[in-house]
Amino acid sequence: MKLSLPIAWRLATMFAITAAVVFSGVAFFLYHFLSDSIRAQVRSELEFHHTLLDPVIETRHTEQEWQFVHRKLDGMAQEGSRVRYWIKSPDARYSYGEPFVLKTGWKMPESQFGFVKVRDPVKIWAVLSRTIPAYEGRPPIEFLVALDATAYIETKENFTRVMGIASGLGILLVAVLGYWIAKLGLLPVRRLSRQAYGLPPNNPRERLDIAGLPPEIRELAVSFNNALERRESAWLQLEGFNADVAHELRTPLTNLIGQTQVALARERDLGVLQDVLESNLEELERMSSIVNDMLFLSCAENGHRAAELSEFSLQKEAQKTVEYVEYSFAERHLAVRVQGDVQVRADKRLFHRALANLLSNSARHAHADTEVTVSIEARGEYVWISVSDRGDPIPADQQSRLFERFYRGDAARTRSGVHHGLGLSIVRAIASMHGGTVFVRSAQGINTFGFSLLRSI
Structure with missing residues (x-):
């Protein structure tokens, strides 16, 4: 059997997933914002060094002048170990500095700006290179400025680590608080559940108390x-x-x-x-x-519907039903008249049974020497069949119960040993099987019983 999680656990899980999405999105944004800020700041500092030194190198082309460039770069490099310079040239006379000993798997950036990781000691350097065009006898050279970016990268990594830990703790806290909130919010449901469990099985009139519920x-x-x-x-x-x-x-x-x-x-x-x-x-x-x-x-x-459907005329079939129960009417000198006609698609056998029950009811209760009228009338997608006769008035409090099983509205019917009180219930069942309903009216000495059918089911 498949087990389902409690609602509190489901809500806590959804809260945690939502928090994970939100925190991840915020962390992703902040990480990239910090990365871009560090890159911009490092590049800005490298460009500042290029701004200072590029004019000094561009106009130097003789060996004597190039010695001045060496002294200048040596002096600036000695001011601190955070900045390194070197010049790459096809002519060794115009080269300067030693290249980095890169850590395994790293290489110098192919673009103008990038980061490399070096050995001895392990550091991360940001490198910005610019090509200085040839000047008189000097060939074109590539001037590279490197800045120790280890502190920046470590700051970013520390931030990333702290952000990851904070996000994880935040997701866990949201899950725990979400579970607590869900349990708190479901208190009315648990109270309702206890009420439902406490309903006595032998008292069907007991109801749940809905006062104070959300x-x-x-x-x-x-x-x-x-x-x-x-x-x-x-x-x-x-x-x-x-x-x-x-x-x-x-x-x-x-x-x-x-x-x-x-x-x-x-x-x-x-x-x-x-x-x-x-x-x-x-x-x-x-x-x-x-x-x-x-x-x-x-x-x-139980929901069974009429199955043996066919097209037929209600007036024609009603006449057949009247002939079938004619003996009952003849005993009490009752005349029967059928008026109206509608073509329907229904179960002919069930229609005969329903109408025969209504006619038999009239034959028992109509006043002698009167007329019974069978009316057939179409109203929209329904057709209404009714049987009217002159008889004793039916009290209003009995009319709503006449179609119940075994219900008999008067003492004469109660003493009947032949009819067991299911005829009108069967009429209601047949109407329901055809998508219709039943009705009864009693006014001015005329009692009318009837039922409706869908014209086509």
Whole structure:
């Protein structure tokens, strides 16, 4: 399993990397600034020596005059060992001084200005050379002035060493302080974490305390509380669902057990046993219907979408559904009218099932000798299918719960042994599988149940 670093370590590492980049940039700038300053200062000093001596050498061409040049250079060289002079010439009479004994790997600079490292003793010299043109009988010569730059270079190296140490210590200090700051800044997160760990498992209504939290952490806590709220809703729904399932299955199971026990209590003839088996079969079919509907709702709530899609006319298919449930309407002398039509791409089988559930609901609750209207209407990218009938008003507090599993809004429906309260829940699931929703209205004696579908999914 891949381990991830704690946030405090990550922040400290990022602080250290940032400090390394900043310190390195500053050190690089200062190093080059100091190097350029030293080079400029050393060159300026060498140029000063050239300014003093170049005019003395340029006009000397005889051997007697050249002796004066030697004495002049000897005198200036004796003033201190920081400066050396020598003259390179193809004519030995116009040469002066001995070349440096360079340290292994070093050579004289090919340009006018550069640095060389010499032996015995080990020093670093800055050299500036100038070519003096021929004058009468004297050939052109190269005049070199060397300045002991060891102190300058050592200053630069010491500065570089100190800067490196200071940068390293600075990066380490920033990392340590960054870790401390991160730990301090994450205190609300740790407090929130302790609260989350302390939430009791048997109390889904408990929430995190968001008072005094920073805005960023508050947003996280609010999101977590919203998740807890959804968990509470799911928990309560699951508790209610378990109770409903137990209640719905208990009745047929009790009937099955009771009838079977009575049948086995004494000898029965074949006709009585056949009646018992037929009654048991009805109860088993009811239980099978409940289980199948629950499996369908479970698939729908797990995000399953309608799969068997085809193009069809809603009015045409609605007429087929009306013919399928026509017997239920005929018993109560109900007329059915279908109005409107929209061409859609949907699952035809699921559409029939949803509309049949709504029509069956109307057939049970509409007033006798009235008309039931199936309306089909397009609104934008959705199509709305509704079933309206005349019936008893539905209280407003019940309307929002009519599409819940096993919910029955009145005593008559509660006593029903045939319908187990999943029809409208299945309508909602089918609408959800087609990207739609459900709705209910009750006004002026007209009750309307319906659902929407995307015209093409």
